[in-house]
Amino acid sequence: MGAIFEGLANKEIMMKPEMSILGDQVVIQAGGTFDITCRGLAAITWTWGMGSAGSRARILEHPCSDNPLVTCNQLTIFHTEAGDTGYFTCSYKDVADIRDPNSKTSVYVYVKDDNQVFVQTYYNAPLVITVFPGTQEVVVPCRVTSPDVNVKLQLLHSATFSYGSQNWNPRKGFIVTRPSYHFYSTMLQCVAEVNGKIHKSFYLPQRLETKRENISIRYNHQKLLIGDTLFLQCVAETTFNGRIKLNWVFNRQDSKTTPRCCEIKRKLYQGSPVYKSYSNLTIWNVTMEDNGLYICREENNTALQANITIIVYST
Structure with missing residues (x-):
């Protein structure tokens, strides 16, 4: 037993x-x-x-x-x-x-099911496969409904890609180690033919870039009078497929008495090879409450941050 x-x-x-x-x-x-x-x-x-x-x-x-x-x-x-x-x-x-x-x-x-060869078919919209830095093995999850189905992995266009190894597992899909750059250059397709009918499922591998650096704060004025407008711009850099979300920490960020005090706008500039993420903070009609430290930090990395001290004068 x-x-x-x-x-x-x-x-x-x-x-x-x-x-x-x-x-x-x-x-x-x-x-x-x-x-x-x-x-x-x-x-x-x-x-x-x-x-x-x-x-x-x-x-x-x-x-x-x-x-x-x-x-x-x-x-x-x-x-x-x-x-x-x-x-x-x-x-x-x-x-x-x-x-x-x-x-x-x-x-x-x-x-x-001969009419549904893949357990999950992605035809109208490809499944995004996120690949983290340092990953040696990528799984293209075109599982099948029968272990006897013959499946091929191809790039959407006629180009090919190289790899360390490529293994097929009907319970998982294709397991590809160390794929070349071309693997990420376009969509992938799993293709199978059953009873004369072609079945396809599409995938989009994306390498996630974790490189984040060079954070800084730009400002219009570091010293202001009551009633002035404060404008701060936080900038950080990453590369292709990198994602940065910049958050602000300051005195009135959770203000309920003056909810229209502030505005934060974010944007991403996709240059080559550097991507820049911006977060702009605007405070209208500053008061003495706006004195103090302003911190801009990357959401997932508290070590990546910049700060500036703003001084507001009454007269």
């Missing part, structure tokens, strides 16, 4: 959940009814596919007929769809450590 493990409502569980399906995968046809049963010594919960079966799903839990001390939990999916493709996992409800491999069992279910 498997090894003993602890953590379920302070009880010992003598067995890992067992499924009625043997092996690690099964292929079924779309449009039918799918039944799967999980056995265990306590209450069981299910997760599967994209988790959107809704009223198409029915779960029945009862003592197993061959052993009343064991709980049988039967999951039924009616009118199966391509989007149900994925891991079906049964696990104990009240486990202290959900990472414990003895608390759950999974099987991968392909819901074969």
Whole structure:
């Protein structure tokens, strides 16, 4: 029955959940009814596919007929769809450590649909694949509804790209290591032919640039009289695909008594190779309350900031 493990409502569980399906995968046809049963010594919960079966799903839990001390939990999916493709996992409800491999069992279910080859098809609008700096491996997630489908990964145009390796996994899609610059130059397409019909799904890989530097504040006047207008401009630099959001910290930023005191406008200048992000702060009719320190900082990096002290005179 498997090894003993602890953590379920302070009880010992003598067995890992067992499924009625043997092996690690099964292929079924779309449009039918799918039944799967999980056995265990306590209450069981299910997760599967994209988790959107809704009223198409029915779960029945009862003592197993061959052993009343064991709980049988039967999951039924009616009118199966391509989007149900994925891991079906049964696990104990009240486990202290959900990472414990003895608390759950999974099987991968392909819901074969010749009219929907890809589990999720991105045709009218490509799926953006964000690639972080230093990432060596990029996954193009064109999962399929049948393990036998032959899929090709291509650039949208006739150009090609080089790579360290390119591996196909029908449960994940294409796994590409160290792709060349051309990989990011245009859209990608996963292409499959089934029964003479071509199926395509589009993807747009984008490298996210985290380089942020050279932050500074420009100003019209550092010393003002009451009633004057204060204008501050904060500037920071990044590169292609970089994103910077500049925030201001100052005395009246949350003012409720004079809500029209201030205005903040942001814009991005996309030059080459430097992108500049601007945040302009304007305060009309300054008062003595506007004396003090003004800080401009990048939202996700408090170390990247600049500041200036503004002095307001009464006369």
